[in-house]
Amino acid sequence: MLRYLTAGESHGHSLTSIVEGLPSGIPLTEEYINIQLARRQSGYGRGGRMQIEKDTARITAGVRGGLTTGGPVCLVVENRDWANWSETMSPGTDANTADRVVTKARPGHADLAGAIKYNHQDIRNVLERASARETAARVAAGTTGRALVEQFGIKITGHVVKIGKASASVEKLGVEEIRELSSGSELLCADPAAEELMIQEIDRTRKEGDSLGGVFEIIVTGLPVGLGSYAHYDRKLDGRLAQAMMSIQAIKGVEIGIGFRAGELPGSQVHDELFYDRVRGFYRNTNRAGGLEGGVTNGEPLVLRAVMKPIPTLYKPLQSVDLQTKDSYQAAVERSDVCAVPAAAVVGEAVVAFEIARAMAEKFGGDSLAEMKRNYDSYIEYVKRV
Ligand SMILES: Cc1cc2nc3c(=O)[nH]c(=O)nc-3n(C[C@H](O)[C@H](O)[C@H](O)COP(=O)(O)O)c2cc1C
Secondary structure (H helix, E strand, O other): OOEEEEEOOOOOOEEEEEEEOOOEOOEOOHHHHHHHHHHHHOOOOOOOHHHHOOOOEEEEEOEEOOEEOOOOEEEEEEOOOHHHHHHHHOOOOOOOOOOOOOOEOOOOOOHHHHHHHHOOOOOHHHHHHHOHHHHHHHHHHHHHHHHHHHOOOOEEEEEEEEEOOEEOOOOOOOHHHHHHHHHOOOOOOOOHHHHHHHHHHHHHHHHOOOOOOEEEEEEEEOOOOOOEOOOOHHHOHHHHHHHHHHOOOOEEEEEEOOHHHHHOOOHHHOOOOEEEEOOOEEEEOOOOOOOEEOOEEOOOOEEEEEEEOOOOOOOOOEEEEEOOOOOEEEEOOOOOOOOOHHHHHHHHHHHHHHHHHHHHHHHHOOOEHHHHHHHHHHHHHHHHHO
């Protein structure tokens, strides 16, 4: 089974990811992971922290000579600001826990519910872990899954389709065009005219001391038919992908294919009709299902969308309450992102990559990449003969 764990606090020493179950022989380097970490940090609308963070991953186990060994892969992303936080965040009894105490709960964060749940007087114990800084560890781990699936020609593209009220129009673009156009964009947006409007929305919102959310889309191409299963709830790939996406901080909804629009259209405009041709085999002329039927990949591109709520920490204060005094106060901040939808899209790519890698490892097994490829090739041969 392919799985991962992350550990680390926002101002702790480092973030650690341990990935277990990767077959041996997958090409994996720090440079390859760092490309994705850098993408997570970019994007118009980010706050001051991005200048401090210049994330790089160190591979400390499980890779030798540029190839996975089959052992657990350990990835460490150091927090650059550790020098300024080592006294406050020290795990030892020497920690200055009276320093930088947080008692004011921020609306829209895990602060209040987390402090009550874990019996903390200092909300710092909650926010340090609940922070989206943790997504750096998830991008590092997810990128190992990406390295695996790329060996099978699977490509994962994330792009921003909406920020505030500005929407990209991408219906007429192919996935290659989307990939090319969005990769050259500051907002990871494939529609340059919409990107202009998005930038204007972000600038206006920043001036107003407010924040913005949006929607991003993940497209996965090159998938074989038959990943996931209809046979049991926790093997359904749609459910697993939705869980992975919803677990990203600030994600409030996930759609597959035409998603929520399916609720307003008649069935004849929702379901993809099936055809057969001697050369092409089975095919569909539409992909409204977004590549999944019954929790199983159907060979069409996987298309997922996720909505991110506006960043909850605002320059414009929101009403809140102090955990200890119970006094009300105005929650304001000196440094925060105004909009982090492009970064969330990169995190989305990573978590989807890992789920696809997991489904591939389940379907094709194998302790080495060579063994997995043999199993894959023989299955693809069988599919061609159906
Ligand atoms: C890439 C990324 C960056 C984020 N940056 C911030 C930020 O700068 N300030 C903030 O208050 N929330 C930020 N968030 C959102 C919060 O982490 C999130 O809303 C909070 O932890 C509560 O979780 P929930 O919204 O899932 O309920 C970010 C989220 C992501 C995915």
